[in-house]
Structures are given as structure tokens and as C-alpha cells.
């Protein structure tokens with residue numbers, strides 16, 4: 001077998017055993033599940049504004065109701081307990097806690113998250129809190145949002161409120177979710193809130209997001225919470241060249257630097273990837289050495305979001321990087337993303353080897369498929385179950401190679417608002433009937449419950 005004790009022969013089955021204490025969980029985000037965006041004193045977020053602007057979201061969907069989690073959170077914690085998850089990653093809506101983004105705390109908003117945390121702990125589920133998962137207070141966007149350097153201080157102050165009020169019970173903090181998406185989709189392409197198409201603003205958003213992350217890490221250290229751990233979640237798409245031509249290999253290097261190293265390098269090395277700085281030339285923001293020292297404040301773990309890879313070719317004059325993604329033969333998810341489980345192993349090993357073996361959590365991995373209940377109400381999502389199984393196998397391979405992977409959060413706990421796709425894409429291991437709000441654990445959810453109970457995979 002060649003992989004030692006982790007593969008144990010149990011009867012005729014071969015088990016892929018994960019390390020003891022491995023944290024199996026699920027992930028969600030505030031705007032995608034909560035609903036009630038303006039209840040109890042909450043302020044409007046940029047996604048509330050963006051989804052209410054006609055043409056931005058498929059079908060005119062908004063997060064006004066979503067999964068109604070703001071009101072159904074108790075039942076949802078019971079659901080998590082039924083699934084047997086050991087940890088739950090969720091985000092806090094900044095405008096619920098600070099309606100204006102700065103200044104007065106909205107105690108009602110804070111109390112909602114305090115109750116949720118207490119219920120999770122009562123259910124023996126470890127909370128992982130994401131401080132920012134895209135719902136910036138609208139009032140801060142009115143001041144330039146992530147393109148305004150002052151946002152770093154606003155974010156650090158917001159984070160510090162939560163460290164002070166929840167830090168006694170929450171010991172795992174994620175500063176930002178996928179800052180690449182925030183800048184690229186929100187400020188450069190305009191496909192996400194705030195819907196800007198401005199390269200200059202987008203590149204400054206990149207830098208200010210990193211500065212905000214570093215400032216929040218420093219604020220966390222100031223609190224001196226020895227049990228606490230803080231990190232950041234980045235999304236990755238390992239690029240493969242469409243051919244071995246030097247042009248396509250160079251295109252893949254550009255894509256790799258922009259998609260995968262843009263945030264990783266400054267955090268771990270204090271420098272932006274040279275190919276990117278050169279590529280953007282005079283559009284690149286001026287960055288102070290003192291900024292880099294803040295940005296590279298040591299973190300305790302890195303959150304890795306992986307869904308698929310990109311096969312990239314050189315495409316003169318196309319898009320930001322003069323590259324094009326080539327659709328591959330073989331299975332894809334409902335998002336049009338190639339199913340490429342090996343990419344998870346490649347990614348984890350690359351980070352492990354290139355960035356000093358950091359502690360890692362897979363903070364998102366999952367798949368959207370066209371799910372529908374059968375006449376008996378059962379949701380047989382075998383395609384999602386197979387997707388997850390194949391990716392768990394790759395995660396196990398990485399652990400066998402020494403990668404310090406300590407947990408895996410499936411995206412997502414339940415079907416939810418998939419940004420500009422509205423409710424048309426279902427990622428949940430729990431089916432949500434958005435009319436009745438009825439939750440139904442899918443076949444993949446029942447299977448995942450077994451994986452967690454065995455802390456491993458049977459072949």
C-alpha cells in the first residue's frame with residue numbers, strides 16, 4: 001500500500017484515515033443565507049444595494065430572504081448537529097454590527113452572533129468566524145470602499161469590536177474571504193458588488209485589502225488571546241498551460257501570479273509577485289515598506305478555497321492578462337467548472353513546499369449541480385457525493401505527503417444565494433426549498449455524516 005498506517009485494512013474495505021482531531025465542517029456566508037438584511041438596526045451592505053439594482057443578479061434575486069437563517073438559526077444548528085459536523089465556518093455581516101461601518105455598535109446585531117456562537121458551542125461545534133465575506137457597509141463604499149486606504153483602519157476597528165465581544169468564545173478567526181474576488185470581480189470586472197469597472201481602483205483595493213488584513217491581525221495580537229488563532233482565506237485556481245509552447249507557458253505563469261500569488265506572496269514574503277507589478281506597470285499602486293511590514297504580520301493558518309483549475313493559453317489583447325481559459329473535455333459542475341480533483345493535491349503541495357509548510361484548512365470545496373427531490377422527497381445528489389469523495393482522497397494524499405492540513409469545510413451547508421447567479425446554483429449538502437424554507441439533507445449530506453463519524457473514507 002505504501003502509505004503506512006493511514007490506510008488500514010478493515011475487513012475488505014480499505015480506509016483512508018484522517019488524523020485524529022481533523023476538523024470536518026461546513027461553510028456559509030452572511031449575505032448568502034441570513035436574509036433580514038436591514039432588521040434590528042442593520043445598515044445596507046453593498047450587496048443589498050447591488051442585488052436591488054436591476055440587471056445585476058439573475059432573475060432579479062436578492063438576499064432579502066435567502067435561507068431565512070437570521071430567524072431560523074436555532075433549527076439550522078440542530079441540522080448541523082444531525083450532520084455531525086465538528087466545526088462551522090460562517091461570516092459576520094459588518095453592517096449588522098456597525099450599521100455605518102464605523103462608530104456606534106448595533107447591539108441587536110452583535111447579540112444575534114453571540115446567540116449563534118453560544119448555540120454552536122452548546123452543540124459541541126467549533127465556530128470559525130469570517131470577519132468579511134463581501135458585505136461591506138454601503139456607507140463605507142460611499143467613501144470609496146476598498147479603494148480608499150482608510151478602509152484598513154475601519155476594518156481593524158470593526159474586527160477589534162468582535163475580538164473584544166466574542167473572543168472569549170470564538171478562537172478561530174478569518175480576516176477576509178477571497179480578497180481576490182472582492183477586488184477583481186467587484187472593482188475591475190464589475191460582476192460583483194459594488195459593480196465598478198476601474199483597474200486603478202481595483203489594484204488599490206488589492207493593496208488596501210491586504211493592509212486591512214494586516215491591521216486586523218495586529219489588533220488581534222494586541223488582544224493577547226493565547227487560545228486564539230487568526231488567518232485569511234484565499235481562493236486558488238491552479239493554471240495549466242494549454243500547450244507546451246513558450247507563449248502558453250508564459251500565459252499560465254501570468255495567470256498563476258495573478259490568481260494564486262497576488263495575495264499569498266505579500267502575506268508570506270512581503271513582496272508582490274514581480275510578473276504582476278511589471279504587467280500592470282504605471283497602474284500599480286505605490287506601496288510603502290511600512291505597509292509590507294503590516295501585511296506580512298504572521299498568521300496562524302491559511303484558509304484554502306479550491307473548486308477547479310484553469311487550462312490557459314496566450315490570447316493577445318484578451319482580458320486583463322491576455323489569456324484565455326480553454327474548456328476541457330470531461331465532467332463539469334453546474335457552474336461550468338471542470339471537475340479536477342488532482343488540482344487540490346497539486347495546490348496543497350505547492351503551498352506546503354513554496355511557503356514554509358503553513359497550517360492549512362480547506363475553508364471551501366464543493367460543487368453546484370442541478371438537484372431536485374424525487375417524489376419521495378429524497379435528493380439523490382450522487383454527482384456531488386462523488387465530487388466530494390474524489391477531493392477528500394486528494395486531501396488525504398496531501399496529508400500523507402506531510403501537508404499540515406487540519407480541517408475541511410464543505411461549501412456549503414445548504415443551498416443559498418450564489419451572488420450574481422442568484423438561487424440558480426445549488427452548492428448545499430442540504431437542499432433548501434426557498435418557497436417553504438424546508439431543509440432536506442441530501443444523499444451527500446448523509447454520506448458526509450458517515451465520513452465524519454469514521455474520520456475517514458471507505459473505498
Ligand SMILES: OC[C@H]1NNC[C@@H](O)[C@@H]1O
Nearest residue numbers: 029178305364411418427
Ligand atoms: O462559488 C461558490 C463559492 N465560492 N467562494 C465564495 C462563496 O461565497 C461562493 O458561494
